[in-house]
Amino acid sequence: MRIATFMLILSIILAFQLNLIDPKIIGLIAVNSAKLIPELGIRVDMLGEALKAVYETLIMSLFGVSTGTLIAYIVAPLASPLIAPPSIATTGRLLANTIRTIPAILWAILFVILVGPGPRAGALALSIYTAAYLIKFFYEALESTDREHYDALRVMGLKGLPLALAIYTHIRRQIVSSILFMLEYNVRTATILGFVGAGGVGYYILQYLNLLNYQATMTFVLVTLILVIIIDLLSYIIRTRI
16 A cells, blocks of 8 residues: 555656646647547558568567577576576676667667668567577576475586576476567567567558558557457467466
């Protein structure tokens, strides 16, 4: 209750700072909403184009997850002092943390410059960003292993990557959950990357939004929303069966 009360007070203070309680702002929202609502709807004739754009987004997201997982699978043990020497583990964590501090959209801009606009730039950006996050998730999962299980594997003579692979088997549920989380995250992020020319459905949403074609925009948004819901549902099913 104290947390909720604190957040309420903080929200009110910040709302005043942002002028969100200004009657003029409230009136402006009402006027613009009245203009926007009649324009909303979908363009059935554009569903094919929307599905193609969403498919491109899905391919980018899947590539980001698959490539990022491979990188993290190898690098994460090097970021864990349970597997690697402390100096190497510290370096590995610092590298992953540095990459994570750079937003995915900035990685997308970089790859648009390097390989040109389109889904290739978005896929490469998502790969780097996904790898950095999964490295963190994986080494935290490695370090959450029961000490007795870890000691038993060490007694068997396992060390380095073989030790990490043995522990990965023990924490499979956490690993799969992390991968599924990043897939869901990538689909949402890939939508934004299109705003800077990195392919995917976001590129089309931005174009139609600039043209004030709200029905076309809503068509692409709706198809994207359906994809996200499907992925969330499949992720839930997979998690319950691990």
